[in-house]
Amino acid sequence: MPDNILNFSLADFFFNDNPDVLGAPADFEEWMAHPAVQKGFSFYEQVLLDAPRVSTKILSNLDGREHRIINLTSYNYLGLSTHPEVIAASKAALDKYGLGSSGAPLLSGTLDIHVEFARKLAEFKKKEDCLLYSSGLGANVGAIQGIMRKGDYLIMDEKCHKSLVDGGTLSGAKMLFFDHNDMDSLQMMLEKAKGKRTLVVVEGVYSMDGDLPKLPEILDLCDAYNAGSYIDEAHSTLIFGENGRGVAEHFGVEDRIGVSFGTLSKSFGGVGGFVCASKSLIRYLKGYSSAWNFSCAPSPAVTGGLMMALEVATRDSSLRDLLWANVSYMKERLDGMGLDLGGSESQVIPIIIGPSGEKLMGYAGAMQKRGLFLQPVDFPAVPAHARRFRISVSSQLSREEMDETLNIIEDVIVKGVL
């Protein structure tokens, strides 16, 4: 391994020359064994000893001890994973149906609560039908693979999630990426795909930047080029729009969206994914979306809890209002510290540190020692010149927790107290 070992990252070991097909690349092992690399990785896979609330406990990899921390890394935006009504509904479903669905949805796995929940999600998203998946990643992979074919064109924003890219790879469609939120670049790609079956894929909230797509303009271009549209509302469902239906509602363009994807692991507080679309597309996907028809149907205990999560989050706007009040409070003060928050327009707030991985890890360690659990996001997950922290604001945050968080961030990142 060369002297510049710390310039390497997970992006450098994907291709594997090890003659033993079950072995990792030799230089990967060497890289991972380096003390500085191990230190960087020590921030990951730290074990939570309690529920993923804002206030929780971890077993720290830094000192091997238990610590109570303020958790701004979990996606529990509305605190629904531990909401008492959600837990009660999940327990009731567990008592009635047991732990698993014991079958693929096409054969015996479909339970009445799956049908009811899918119907409610379709109504919520104002689409004709909905398909429930056991995993959010699986839903994107499965839906894209089910829709697209070799010879088709899949045009994605360059910042789209890996699950969408993997779905495209699996489908065999030609994939084109347009510059992030750049309409000229999107148009250039649409020109290349002219005359072909084309699907344009964007996200509701981009997960590493917290910004929104230029949805009305994107849909205008889709119309002009007769392309279909697919929106991944993983980080925006239950959060954006007057009724929480997502960024499409926020922009007033729900009826123009072809496929609306959502995950059930973020604001919903459970696990799984769903795809809402026309009846005919959903019927077709049931035959060809492998992540749906070759996977066991979602756990009924989770589905029961999720159905209540939808009810709690949409019966009024109180949780969303709390979240947005917290987002404003945090953003205003972080901005006042002169930090680079990128173009965040949502509850996902990056603090962009810059090119130094050493600085990023130094700050992460210092903040964690002070009781703030904020995971560093390193290259290749984000560009090498824009390594960052990513705050996931939650409705659960109290004023005291926000003030403590802000103090720690100011001391460590702004004043450099390590």
Add this chain to the structure above:
Amino acid sequence: MTKDEIIEVIKVIIEDNLDDISAGDIDPRKSMKDYGANSLDIIEVVSCSMRELSIKVPRAELAELQNIEALADKFLEYKNA
């Protein structure tokens, strides 16, 4: 190894990995994107080129390169190190 030889290696690998382009038509002052490569294609071309040249350059050092020529310069730096 010279820069021109490195450029030839990259050109052949681009030809192998992209549709409708032959090595002779590639201008190193252009970016692979100009020849229809997406980010996954670029990763493939870069990886195959490094394997062919028996070098390993961190991706973090490649992210800002603007064209094939700049990629060849970076490869040359490692090849001659």
